[in-house]
Amino acid sequence: MQVTIDKFSGFCWGVVRTVQIAEQALLTKEKVYVLGNIIHNPKEIERLENQGLTTITVDDFESIAKESKELNIVPKILIRAHGEPPETYKKAWLLGLEIIDATCPVVTKLQERVRKFYDQGYQVVIFGKKDHAEVLGVRGVCNDQCKVVISVEQALNEVDLDQKTVFFSQTTMDRPTFLLIKDALQVKIKDLVIDTMENIATEFHAKDTICGQVSGREFLLKQFAEQNDCIVFVAGKASSNGKVLYDVCKEVNINTFFVEDISEIDINWFIGKNSVGITGATSTPQWYMNHVKEFLYSL
Numbered sequence: 001m002q003v004t005i006d007k008f009s010g011f012c013w014g015v016v017r018t019v020q021i022a023e024q025a026l027l028t029k030e031k032v033y034v035l036g037n038i039i040h041n042p043k044e045i046e047r048l049e050n051q052g053l054t055t056i057t058v059d060d061f062e063s064i065a066k067e068s069k070e071l072n073i074v075p076k077i078l079i080r081a082h083g084e085p086p087e088t089y090k091k092a093w094l095l096g097l098e099i100i101d102a103t104c105p106v107v108t109k110l111q112e113r114v115r116k117f118y119d120q121g122y123q124v125v126i127f128g129k130k131d132h133a134e135v136l137g138v139r140g141v142c143n144d145q146c147k148v149v150i151s152v153e154q155a156l157n158e159v160d161l162d163q164k165t166v167f168f169s170q171t172t173m174d175r176p177t178f179l180l181i182k183d184a185l186q187v188k189i190k191d192l193v194i195d196t197m198e199n200i201a202t203e204f205h206a207k208d209t210i211c212g213q214v215s216g217r218e219f220l221l222k223q224f225a226e227q228n229d230c231i232v233f234v235a236g237k238a239s240s241n242g243k244v245l246y247d248v249c250k251e252v253n254i255n256t257f258f259v260e261d262i263s264e265i266d267i268n269w270f271i272g273k274n275s276v277g278i279t280g281a282t283s284t285p286q287w288y289m290n291h292v293k294e295f296l297y298s299l
């Protein structure tokens with residue numbers, strides 16, 4: 001049985017950057033905290049926690065500030081690639097906590113664009129998951145005055161078509177659904193042009209803010225999935241792009257299996273198969289895929 005790791009898999013540059021910033025901060029031997037899981041991959045979280053990284057929430061700020069004052073140290077709070085709402089920075093600043101901002105520049109750009117349109121009075125619509133960390137940050141920059149939608153049906157029900165509107169996407173969503181929602185909103189707004197003839201009511205902008213690191217991989221991933229008899233897709237269960245990319249593989253290769261941990265691998269998947277491909281999300285570490293490969297050879 002031949003086992004191959006997808007050469008285009010592994011961390012995206014945004015995650016590489018975040019992990020490097022974390023590792024550099026940990027080298028100082030000072031206390032480093034990260035707000036929420038640094039990435040959606042339990043293996044990488046464990047590796048960094050073993051180096052001293054501590055995962056916290058905003059609710060821990062006050063106790064960290066108090067403890068640090070007693071010890072006379074300035075704790076460092078790392079903001080992960082998903083970004084944070086402005087309120088988090090304000091709270092940290094008020095409590096004297098030092099922020100290390102590792103927000104992915106692609107997410108920062110999305111936040112800036114949303115803020116710009118919001119300040120100009122647009123209704124902001126986001127294609128994404130309401131409680132995903134990145135979306136929480138985006139909601140924060142427009143004072144939570146936006147509509148977060150996940151489907152065409154929800155968009156048509158909840159978006160106010162009488163307002164000038166801008167439509168964005170969470171960076172890790174799938175493009176086909178983004179385009180379906182965009183088209184559905186556009187058609188409705190076209191109806192309004194005929195009905196109302198009021199330009200202000202009909203202004204609609206769609207901004208495709210899906211990250212190229214996710215969408216650009218789809219074509220290559222399909223090829224990889226087609227070239228192998230069976231695919232082991234390795235990712236954290238909480239990874240948003242993991243779900244999107246897993247679906248891409250499954251669509252072209254029915255023998256695609258999602259695993260977070262080696263213990264979930266079932267030897268029966270490989271009966272009668274000559275080739276197995278290993279791939280993963282943009283948050284799946286290369287070292288863990290190597291580990292899966294060694295494990296498959298041991299089988």
Ligand code: SF4
Nearest residue numbers: 012014104106171211
């Ligand atoms: S997937 Fe894109 S937006 Fe998300 S961390 Fe990676 S580079 Fe940044």
